Amino acid sequence: MPDEAPGRLTVHVLDTARGCPAVDLGLSLYRLDGDARELLATRHTNKDGRCDAPLLFGDALLPGRYEIVFGIASWRAARGEAEAGFYDLIPIRFRIADAAAHYHIPLLLSPFGYTTYRGT
Numbered sequence: 250m251p252d253e254a255p256g257r258l259t260v261h262v263l264d265t266a267r268g269c270p271a272v273d274l275g276l277s278l279y280r281l282d283g284d285a286r287e288l289l290a291t292r293h294t295n296k297d298g299r300c301d302a303p304l305l306f307g308d309a310l311l312p313g314r315y316e317i318v319f320g321i322a323s324w325r326a327a328r329g330e331a332e333a334g335f336y337d338l339i340p341i342r343f344r345i346a347d348a349a350a351h352y353h354i355p356l357l358l359s360p361f362g363y364t365t366y367r368g369t
Contacts, residue, residue, distance in 0.1 A: 255349045255350070255351065256306060256307055256310045256348050256349045256350065256351075257303035257305065257306035257307075257310060257351050257352070258278075258303055258304045258305040258306070258310060258315075258345070258352045258353075258354070259299065259300070259303050259304065259351070259352070259353045259354070260276065260294075260299065260300060260304065260317065260353070260354050260355070260356065261297075261298055261299050261353070261354075261355045261356070261368070262274050262294050262298045262299075262319065262355070262356045262357075262358065263298055263355070263356070263357050263358065264298075264358050264359075265357045265358060265359050266358070266359040266360055269298075270294070270296065270297050270298025270299075271294055271298045271324065271356075271358055272294060272295070272296055272298065273293050273294060273324070273327070274293065274294045274298070274319060274320065274321075274324045275291065275292070275293050275319075275320040275323060275324060276291070276292055276293070276294070276300075276317055276318065276319045276320065277290070277291045277317070277318045277320075278290040278291075278292075278304045278305070278315065278316070278317050279315065279316045279317075279318070280311075280313060280314070280315055281313070281314040281315060281316055281342070282313070282314075286316065289304075289305065289309075290304055290305070292304065304317070310345060310348050310352075311345065311348055312344075312345050312346055312347070312348055313344070313345055314342065314343070314344050314345075315342070315343055315344070315345060316340055316341065316342045316343075317340070317341050317343075317354065318338050318339070318340045318341075319338065319339040319340075319341075319356060320338060321334065321336045321337060321338060321339055321358070322334070322336070322337040322338070333360050334360035334361065335360065335361045335362075336363065339356065339358075339363055341354060341356070341365055343367075351369070352367065353367065353368035353369055354366075354367065354368065355368045
């Protein structure tokens with residue numbers, strides 16, 4: 250099962266201003282190679298603020314540089330909050346060193362700030 254497999258990349262997005270998961274937030278995952286970006290996946294978060302499956306897992310998770318771009322402005326606009334908040338897109342760049350490890354990226358959102366870290 251992908252959620253239990255070693256070597257996976259997952260996300261979790263919480264709307265800290267409202268105290269709830271960021272539901273139906275669009276995101277795109279890219280592999281970076283120098284100045285080139287290769288789109289690997291586009292997803293939306295579920296009712297828990299997570300994606301239904303890992304963004305990458307198993308043989309698809311390779312050592313290297315990656316970027317996840319969260320579509321904040323379009324998410325807020327879909328909720329009727331087009332003028333709320335400061336951020337349009339939130340890109341997070343990171344490195345995968347061990348393809349057998351679990352890489353978890355939480356994103357904590359508020360209208361005028363955000364926090365992210367490598368979770369477990």
